[in-house]
Amino acid sequence: MELASEKMIEIEDLWFEYPDKHPALRGIDLRVGTGEKIALVGLNGAGKSTLLLQLNGILRGRGKIRIAGTHLTPATAGQVRALVGMVFQSPDDQLFSPTVFEDVAFGPLYQGLPMAEIELRVRAALKAVGMQNYAERSSYHLSLGEKKRIAIATVLSMQPKILVLDEPSAGLDPRARRSLIALLQELPYTMVIATHDLELVRELATRTLVMSEGKIVADGATTQTLEDEGILRNFLL
Amino acid sequence: MHYSPAPMHIPDGFLSTLVSIFFWAISIGILFIALRRTNQTLKDKDVPLMGVLAAAIFAGQMLNFAVTGGTSGHLLGAALATILLGPWAAILTMTVVVSVQALIFQDGGLLALGANIFNMAVTGAAVSYAVYRLTRSLIGTGKAKIPVAGFAAAWFSIFIASLSCALQLALSGSSPAQIAIPAMAGIHALIGIGEGLITAGALVFIGAARPDLLEQESTAERSSRGLLIGGTVLSLLLAAFSPLASSHPDGLEWVAEQQNFLDAARGPFFNLIPDYAVPGIHSETLATILAGVIGVIIVLAVSLGIARNRRMSETHDLGL
Amino acid sequence: MPETDECQKRTIWDCEPHTSLILDPYQPGNSALHQLSARTKLLLTLGYILTTTTMPETAWRVYPILLVIILSTAYLAGVRLTRLIKRSLFVSPFLLAALPILFMLPGEPLWTIPAGSFVLTVTRPGVERFLSIGIKIWLCVQAAGLLTAVTAMPALLAALRGLRAPKILVAVAALMWRYLFVIADEAARLMRARSARSTQLPEHRSGGTLAWRAKVAGGMAGSLFLRSLERSENVFHAMQARGYDGESRSLPEKKETKERALALGVGGFLFLCLLWLGILWS
Numbered sequence A: 001m002e003l004a005s006e007k008m009i010e011i012e013d014l015w016f017e018y019p020d021k022h023p024a025l026r027g028i029d030l031r032v033g034t035g036e037k038i039a040l041v042g043l044n045g046a047g048k049s050t051l052l053l054q055l056n057g058i059l060r061g062r063g064k065i066r067i068a069g070t071h072l073t074p075a076t077a078g079q080v081r082a083l084v085g086m087v088f089q090s091p092d093d094q095l096f097s098p099t100v101f102e103d104v105a106f107g108p109l110y111q112g113l114p115m116a117e118i119e120l121r122v123r124a125a126l127k128a129v130g131m132q133n134y135a136e137r138s139s140y141h142l143s144l145g146e147k148k149r150i151a152i153a154t155v156l157s158m159q160p161k162i163l164v165l166d167e168p169s170a171g172l173d174p175r176a177r178r179s180l181i182a183l184l185q186e187l188p189y190t191m192v193i194a195t196h197d198l199e200l201v202r203e204l205a206t207r208t209l210v211m212s213e214g215k216i217v218a219d220g221a222t223t224q225t226l227e228d229e230g231i232l233r234n235f236l237l
Numbered sequence B: 001m002h003y004s005p006a007p008m009h010i011p012d013g014f015l016s017t018l019v020s021i022f023f024w025a026i027s028i029g030i031l032f033i034a035l036r037r038t039n040q041t042l043k044d045k046d047v048p049l050m051g052v053l054a055a056a057i058f059a060g061q062m063l064n065f066a067v068t069g070g071t072s073g074h075l076l077g078a079a080l081a082t083i084l085l086g087p088w089a090a091i092l093t094m095t096v097v098v099s100v101q102a103l104i105f106q107d108g109g110l111l112a113l114g115a116n117i118f119n120m121a122v123t124g125a126a127v128s129y130a131v132y133r134l135t136r137s138l139i140g141t142g143k144a145k146i147p148v149a150g151f152a153a154a155w156f157s158i159f160i161a162s163l164s165c166a167l168q169l170a171l172s173g174s175s176p177a178q179i180a181i182p183a184m185a186g187i188h189a190l191i192g193i194g195e196g197l198i199t200a201g202a203l204v205f206i207g208a209a210r211p212d213l214l215e216q217e218s219t220a221e222r223s224s225r226g227l228l229i230g231g232t233v234l235s236l237l238l239a240a241f242s243p244l245a246s247s248h249p250d251g252l253e254w255v256a257e258q259q260n261f262l263d264a265a266r267g268p269f270f271n272l273i274p275d276y277a278v279p280g281i282h283s284e285t286l287a288t289i290l291a292g293v294i295g296v297i298i299v300l301a302v303s304l305g306i307a308r309n310r311r312m313s314e315t316h317d318l319g320l
Numbered sequence C: 001m002p003e004t005d006e007c008q009k010r011t012i013w014d015c016e017p018h019t020s021l022i023l024d025p026y027q028p029g030n031s032a033l034h035q036l037s038a039r040t041k042l043l044l045t046l047g048y049i050l051t052t053t054t055m056p057e058t059a060w061r062v063y064p065i066l067l068v069i070i071l072s073t074a075y076l077a078g079v080r081l082t083r084l085i086k087r088s089l090f091v092s093p094f095l096l097a098a099l100p101i102l103f104m105l106p107g108e109p110l111w112t113i114p115a116g117s118f119v120l121t122v123t124r125p126g127v128e129r130f131l132s133i134g135i136k137i138w139l140c141v142q143a144a145g146l147l148t149a150v151t152a153m154p155a156l157l158a159a160l161r162g163l164r165a166p167k168i169l170v171a172v173a174a175l176m177w178r179y180l181f182v183i184a185d186e187a188a189r190l191m192r193a194r195s196a197r198s199t200q201l202p203e204h205r206s207g208g209t210l211a212w213r214a215k216v217a218g219g220m221a222g223s224l225f226l227r228s229l230e231r232s233e234n235v236f237h238a239m240q241a242r243g244y245d246g247e248s249r250s251l252p253e254k255k256e257t258k259e260r261a262l263a264l265g266v267g268g269f270l271f272l273c274l275l276w277l278g279i280l281w282s
Helices: A048-054 A077-083 A100-110 A115-128 A144-156 A174-186 A198-204 A229-236 B017-041 B046-060 B078-085 B087-105 B113-139 B143-171 B177-209 B211-215 B218-223 B225-246 B251-266 B284-317 C002-009 C038-054 C062-076 C081-098 C124-150 C153-162 C167-197 C210-241 C258-281
Strands: A007-017 A023-033 A037-041 A062-067 A084-087 A162-166 A190-194 A207-212 A215-221 B064-068 B071-074 C109-115 C118-123
Touching: A007 A048, A007 A190, A023 A048, A023 A190, A023 A215, A037 A048, A037 A198, A048 A162, A048 A190, A077 A084, A084 A144, A084 C210, A100 A115, A100 A144, A115 A144, A144 A162, A144 A174, A174 A198, A190 A198, A207 A229, A215 A229, B017 B087, B017 B113, B017 B143, B017 C038, B017 C167, B046 B078, B046 B087, B046 C167, B046 C210, B078 B087, B078 B113, B078 B143, B078 B177, B078 C210, B087 B113, B087 B225, B087 C124, B087 C153, B087 C167, B113 B143, B113 B225, B143 B177, B143 B211, B143 B225, B177 B211, B177 C081, B177 C210, C038 C062, C038 C124, C038 C153, C038 C258, C062 C081, C062 C124, C062 C258, C081 C124, C109 C124, C118 C124, C153 C167, C167 C210
Parallel strands: A037 A190, A037 A207, A084 A162, A162 A190
Antiparallel strands: A007 A023, A007 A062, A207 A215, B064 B071, C109 C118
16 A cells, blocks of 8 residues: 555546447546545536546456555455445435445445444444434335435445445425435535536635546636636537 | 235245255255356455345336236246346345345245245256257357347246246145146236246346346356356256146045145154155155255256356466 | 425325226335234245145135134234225136036035036035135135235345345345336337327228237337337446346344244144144034
8 A cells, every 4th residue: 555645536548448349438537535525517428427427446457556655456345435425316226225323334344344334334324324223124214315415325334435426416405405415514424426406516616627528628627617707608508 | 005915926825844845955055156156256356236136026026017907917037036146146136136125125924035035046047048048058148148048038037937936835735736836827927928038028128238247147157057057957847847736636635645745744743854855745746846856956956066167267267 | 305205105005097007005004013023924924825735625604714814903003904805806716627527526415507408416525626726716816915015026036045045136135126117118109199099980890810919019018119129228337337246145134033933833823723623524
């Protein structure tokens, strides 16, 4: 293990194509500092979700990725996955266990933690997202907003260093969306958020990256990026 | 609640305790082999795949379409599962489907679950697999032929499973063989058409959207020659013994013997293993059927054993 | 949160039919039966079913005892009896398969029914066998129904693990349970969309040809399976992201109590007594 670097995420010249030869990422370079909350915007098919799946090695392209100083290789993938908490777009896919408790305990269980520690982590994670009374419930019976919160708890219980969120506000009603944004503002993690919700970006992210056709075409302070008429017209609207 | 019990799920109380336990034993044996087989070939993503597909099969069983006069066609799904997952994983997946139906929705009994697993999971998948393979080798393996082979696999899987179900009822003395077998066979020859049409329709749809899913079975095909033989033999034996059992001229006498069989089976301490394999069986027909069933099992077991050895040497060759 | 209150009702007991295609039969409660471990309840249910199916068919005086056991247990657990009984009648169509037994067993004739050139004779052994099958089915279904009314599926899965059911099968069953309702809702939407488009003009026969209807149903099944395959990929990724390595692991079962041994002992003794009575009285 190398010394902790100041950069939480470092990506150098990352390329990736899907088995059908469709190139999805074309030379991504990216550095994200500790505690930074960055937004990833761009139209569907721009490569946002593909890039997110690279961060913990579920998809593997060519190029270098370092997470909290650890090189991502097949050998370190397990270690890195514990550092990167990935919240998927559809909470129904993320919550695959019969009860909320089992779902939140899944990560710690596969980290090999003892039962007492797992219990503590589950309680803490559910408390952090304000869902402490839901442990014995079945996810199917929850509202979308509640499912999103539980989905976040399932990765918080692994005590990650980075939260990666794919479309966290998609499909939420205005009130659930508000409370989710408030929750994300509170959580003290480095965050990478892929989204179409520019309002959410303005409220949450200090820095915004614009992606198009597998490339990062703009990278800067959110206030500047989202005010840029040219960027908005060419890549987002 | 639209969810209504399908005719093939035998409830508890219908099968005699002895027949129930007998088929539990067979099913457990075959599941044991299936688990060992899939353990060797299981990829990380197979458990979620089987789990979600099991849910889809359950939900798919609720899709129906009007056939005629109030009857409707619907899906059991063994053939589709076999074609998409390969036979061994299909046996496991169908076992879970049938078990959850019994455990949670009382569709099929708990004690009768062994027999239901044997009919719908084991027979369903083995027959589907054998017929699918044989049909493909007869009519060719072109892409357009897949739904045709799927139809045949689905029809036979339903038909043969219903024969197995009828034999279990007859063995339990709950329904006389000379009526149960032709009735079950007749009804399921029709239901099988519905199963076949939906299966074929689903394969057309999947073939158009994701042809890769239907092409990748070639490896699974080679690995299960034992099941191919087992499925074929099971089909042939059940198809051959059923008319024999039902057309026995002395039906009443046969049923009377059934009664003896049941009385013996009902004793407080089952006096197991007298002169015949099962207590109280003197009827020649019954003995023949039993011999047939046992024969099928032995053939199946042997062919599975061969397949396993073969598979082991194959994996060895691949350096796995 | 207000939005969840309504969802609490998503069990078969509280919903009118047609709200969802399938419903979780679990009925939450705090009775002693609810508190009992799922493993104990499963074993007791199996014991009950084993006892019932093994009962000699003419044990007419034992069947009422078996019925009272189920209904009183259900009553004490706060399970609504009308729902339990109503639900148990779902299996009655299967009894059709036993109908021929009425005429096929030799013995004292009770009635004769002329049917064309045949005369069907209903015999006493036939009636006895038929009735006993009907009663046994009915009792067993109620027992299993009671089990699922007082035991949630996650607890049953844990019980199966505890009883050494193969890990893979339990893992598959857990995933199946989780996605059952999600996919059933998808199926319901597909069927609703089909009926919304299946309009009928007065002068035409509706529904097209059989092949066409089958193709539509097949397309629905196909799209259901395809979506499920894709969903399973996403689920797999979500599992991987949280460290899944292909091995099925589960949380350790909660400690078993002394009540379990007691309940199993009493239950087993009761069942043996009933069997003995049944043999004595038949």
